[in-house]
Amino acid sequence: MSIIKSYGIALPHFRVEDSTLHPKGKKGVMKAVCFSDEDIITLAFQAASDIPKNNIDGVFFASSSPVFHNRYHASYLADLLNLPQGILALDFTNSARSGTDALLLANDLIDSGKYKNILVVASDVSFPEIGKELTAPFGHAACVILLSNEKGSAEILLAKSFSSSMAEEFSYKLNNIQYDPRYSRDAGFKNNLIESIKNIVSKPQSIDAVILNSLYSRMAGGIFAKAGFEEKQFAKDSLNLKIGNTGAVHALLLLINELENGRKNILLADYTNGTNIFEIKSTAAFINKHLQEQLNNYDLVKTYQDYLQLRKTGNFNSLKYETKEMFSSEMMQEREKETLLYLKGLKCAECGTIYYLKAARCKKCKCDKFYTVQLKDTGTVYAFTSEHYFPSSFPPITMAVIDLDGGGRMTIQQTDTMYPEKNKIEIESKIKLVLRKMIENDAKPNYFWKAIAL
Amino acid sequence: MNKQTDIAIIGIGITKFGELFHQSYDDLVHDAALQAVADAKISLDDIGAAWLSTAFPEIGVFKGRSGMDLSEPLSLYNIPVTRVSNFCASGADAIRNAVNALRAGECDVAMALGVEKLRDRQPQDSIVKMMVEYGHPFLQKGFTAAGTFAVYANRMMKEYGVTREDISNISVKNHLHGSLNEKAFYRKPCSLDEVMKSQMVADPLTVLDSCPTTDGAACVIMVRAEDVDKNKHNPIFIKGIGLSVSTGWDLPFFDSNHDFLSFESTRTAAKMAYKQAGITKPIDELDLIEVHDCFSIVELLTYEDLGLCKQGEAKDLIRGKETQLGGKIPVNVSGGLLSCGHPVGATGIRMVVEVSNHLRGNAGARQVKKARRGLTHNIGGPGAIASVIILEN
Numbered sequence: 001m002s003i004i005k006s007y008g009i010a011l012p013h014f015r016v017e018d019s020t021l022h023p024k025g026k027k028g029v030m031k032a033v034c035f036s037d038e039d040i041i042t043l044a045f046q047a048a049s050d051i052p053k054n055n056i057d058g059v060f061f062a063s064s065s066p067v068f069h070n071r072y073h074a075s076y077l078a079d080l081l082n083l084p085q086g087i088l089a090l091d092f093t094n095s096a097r098s099g100t101d102a103l104l105l106a107n108d109l110i111d112s113g114k115y116k117n118i119l120v121v122a123s124d125v126s127f128p129e130i131g132k133e134l135t136a137p138f139g140h141a142a143c144v145i146l147l148s149n150e151k152g153s154a155e156i157l158l159a160k161s162f163s164s165s166m167a168e169e170f171s172y173k174l175n176n177i178q179y180d181p182r183y184s185r186d187a188g189f190k191n192n193l194i195e196s197i198k199n200i201v202s203k204p205q206s207i208d209a210v211i212l213n214s215l216y217s218r219m220a221g222g223i224f225a226k227a228g229f230e231e232k233q234f235a236k237d238s239l240n241l242k243i244g245n246t247g248a249v250h251a252l253l254l255l256i257n258e259l260e261n262g263r264k265n266i267l268l269a270d271y272t273n274g275t276n277i278f279e280i281k282s283t284a285a286f287i288n289k290h291l292q293e294q295l296n297n298y299d300l301v302k303t304y305q306d307y308l309q310l311r312k313t314g315n316f317n318s319l320k321y322e323t324k325e326m327f328s329s330e331m332m333q334e335r336e337k338e339t340l341l342y343l344k345g346l347k348c349a350e351c352g353t354i355y356y357l358k359a360a361r362c363k364k365c366k367c368d369k370f371y372t373v374q375l376k377d378t379g380t381v382y383a384f385t386s387e388h389y390f391p392s393s394f395p396p397i398t399m400a401v402i403d404l405d406g407g408g409r410m411t412i413q414q415t416d417t418m419y420p421e422k423n424k425i426e427i428e429s430k431i432k433l434v435l436r437k438m439i440e441n442d443a444k445p446n447y448f449w450k451a452i453a454l
Numbered sequence: 455m456n457k458q459t460d461i462a463i464i465g466i467g468i469t470k471f472g473e474l475f476h477q478s479y480d481d482l483v484h485d486a487a488l489q490a491v492a493d494a495k496i497s498l499d500d501i502g503a504a505w506l507s508t509a510f511p512e513i514g515v516f517k518g519r520s521g522m523d524l525s526e527p528l529s530l531y532n533i534p535v536t537r538v539s540n541f542c543a544s545g546a547d548a549i550r551n552a553v554n555a556l557r558a559g560e561c562d563v564a565m566a567l568g569v570e571k572l573r574d575r576q577p578q579d580s581i582v583k584m585m586v587e588y589g590h591p592f593l594q595k596g597f598t599a600a601g602t603f604a605v606y607a608n609r610m611m612k613e614y615g616v617t618r619e620d621i622s623n624i625s626v627k628n629h630l631h632g633s634l635n636e637k638a639f640y641r642k643p644c645s646l647d648e649v650m651k652s653q654m655v656a657d658p659l660t661v662l663d664s665c666p667t668t669d670g671a672a673c674v675i676m677v678r679a680e681d682v683d684k685n686k687h688n689p690i691f692i693k694g695i696g697l698s699v700s701t702g703w704d705l706p707f708f709d710s711n712h713d714f715l716s717f718e719s720t721r722t723a724a725k726m727a728y729k730q731a732g733i734t735k736p737i738d739e740l741d742l743i744e745v746h747d748c749f750s751i752v753e754l755l756t757y758e759d760l761g762l763c764k765q766g767e768a769k770d771l772i773r774g775k776e777t778q779l780g781g782k783i784p785v786n787v788s789g790g791l792l793s794c795g796h797p798v799g800a801t802g803i804r805m806v807v808e809v810s811n812h813l814r815g816n817a818g819a820r821q822v823k824k825a826r827r828g829l830t831h832n833i834g835g836p837g838a839i840a841s842v843i844i845l846e847n
Binding site: 327328340354363383390397401408410427439448 | 593612655704712
């Protein structure tokens with residue numbers, strides 16, 4: 001069986017309260033929402049950024065809100081992460097269950113012995129129709145789990161999938177369809193869940209957290225009771241109130257949440273048009289609290305107007321200037337990706353000056369010999385300004401000249417600046433680089449580094 | 455280098471600067487060139503070679519992409535004409551090329567003409583559009599021209615105790631000067647309060663700390679000093695001309711050696727020009743200066759780069775009103791780019807025309823008394839290219 005070797009979480013910095021979304025919404029109930037330059041790719045990249053990248057031989061990308069069609073998110077992300085070309089890279093899209101679909105298949109492939117380390121990525125960013133924010137579940141997040149045949153902190157004891165022909169809410173040719181909930185619940189969900197939990201290998205008493213990720217989770221108590229579980233074993237979905245329902249990411253987040261909370265034996269059932277069922281045994285203490293940290297670190301979107309501005313990610317206009325298109329070039333991005341994306345700098349062999357951009361000769365000492373060095377993604381602001389006329393969903397854009405820790409200088413935009421008075425940077429502020437959409441409304445992928453205040 | 459032949463300016467011409475909706479690019483070329491030809495008391499056909507400076511044809515009217523856009527409006531054919539493009543130093547570079555051709559003997563009479571037609575579009579459709587839509591898709595994306603200089607302002611404030619008032623007082627001074635210049639775009643003086651409270655463009659630079667992009671053209675006609683006809687001409691002599699490309703478009707913002715307190719290009723170009731003119735103490739040996747005040751901070755910083763004061767002391771010159779008309783070394787008595795506006799390709803030549811007028815004693819209400827020697831300075835790109843020209847009567 002495979003092992004959870006490492007994991008990463010990315011929650012956007014902003015939350016919107018239900019009371020902001022609708023007069024009938026509750027205060028304190030929140031959805032995680034992307035800033036205008038984030039999407040499933042940037043969240044996935046952020047979640048994967050601290051995971052050890054050596055010996056990864058597969059990447060699975062799961063999302064119910066894909067941005068590409070006829071292009072694999074998994075191979076795109078693998079390239080952003082500088083993983084080797086040609087590794088197994090598959091997409092699992094189209095369903096809120098696709099996160100655990102990916103986990104299941106990754107587990108089976110590692111079991112087969114053909115693969116050693118598979119990165120399971122789930123990322124979802126979607127907004128409901130305007131006015132339906134309280135009724136349609138949403139929330140933005142990404143979760144990355146590195147499954148491995150090596151050592152790790154949790155082991156997957158069981159991974160099985162039970163398909164069902166019964167669906168509840170789905171779309172047909174972009175038409176949204178919802179069957180009578182009693183039909184889909186009783187004929188679909190209940191029967192499917194009963195069948196799936198027959199396969200549990202552990203004794204019910206030995207499980208200390210039962211996670212059920214389903215629209216019908218409140219109705220499942222009887223089924224689990226019949227199978228020998230008690231109510232206290234149920235792990236309530238506390239994330240739903242803090243970040244919303246994060247779609248394909250949600251089941252994985254619930255699992256990580258219980259592992260971070262110190263649960264040892266976990267049963268995870270993820271139901272959407274069929275059940276994926278897992279038993280996970282935590283073999284070592286989870287010392288990282290990536291999820292808990294990010295759950296507690298956010299800013300609230302203040303008004304519905306701000307929320308509308310935020311989700312107008314196709315709008316890249318300021319009051320002063322409108323633009324339709326900017327120059328971009330896939331060839332240029334590919335050619336320059338060692339520098340642009342992977343932050344490979346040059347170090348002068350003579351005087352040691354480190355350059356972010358390629359140079360024929362050192363500006364300082366004219367030496368023409370350089371070594372390639374890996375630049376760091378943290379730094380200090382050397383100079384800055386706020387640009388009030390550059391188009392942006394949230395002007396002004398702050399431009400920061402940054403001295404990277406360990407050498408090299410970059411000048412980039414600050415991001416997450418929905419409220420410029422917050423996260424204000426000045427000379428000597430500490431910052432971190434994050435990958436974001438450079439051009440919010442561009443019709444092509446355009447990911448580059450921006451700075452967030454630490 | 456051997457002793458160089460002196461070059462004399464014998465004809466100058468300049469259009470009104472501003473929103474010249476009634477004049478086309480060709481009209482501007484024609485207007486400036488014919489003024490200069492008349493001033494030089496020559497015929498158009500005496501011109502042996504010409505240099506046309508237009509920096510941004512693609513954000514203007516697609517004119518100025520080659521030398522033919524000088525020939526056509528003047529019906530001046532069958533001579534060499536070269537288009538010069540070196541960002542905001544384009545005009546000065548056109549003069550430099552003409553000077554070198556005269557020295558090399560390619561021609562006996564040379565014309566340098568700078569023209570820019572930017573106001574056939576909305577203001578945001580020109581320079582801002584260029585910064586937003588053109589260029590590398592990632593590097594420096596987010597900057598407008600103002601921002602690339604505003605970072606210098608913030609660094610100067612941090613390092614040298616320069617205040618926002620010091621920076622904006624440059625604009626107050628130049629707008630006061632501009633009110634005396636009938637060719638300037640803005641002719642209304644403004645208060646410190648008005649500058650500081652005007653629309654913020656890039657902190658700490660406001661709209662009134664920024665020059666407007668305008669239409670305009672300026673022209674000079676030059677000969678070798680030995681060819682000056684004393685009965686006919688009122689010559690101004692080019693005693694020094696330096697131009698330096700000292701960094702690149704992106705490099706300043708990605709180079710950890712760069713301190714954002716100084717422009718190496720200005721220092722290098724000034725060194726070249728001072729050496730040729732034999733100047734060692736610029737503040738004592740110059741009578742007036744036209745500085746490239748595209749944004750007020752650039753003028754302040756350039757006081758130091760031109761050696762008018764020590765590094766960090768520029769603020770004292772503006773606080774002591776030393777660079778105002780009547781002060782020790784008047785800077786931008788034309789009103790500068792802040793008042794005249796900045797038709798990019800024309801600005802460097804406009805400055806030479808301005809200083810020439812002072813050296814001839816023809817500058818009217820803003821005449822710098824007893825002006826014998828003046829300097830013009832341009833800086834282009836993100837401070838990458840600078841030119842310095844020294845003129846004497």
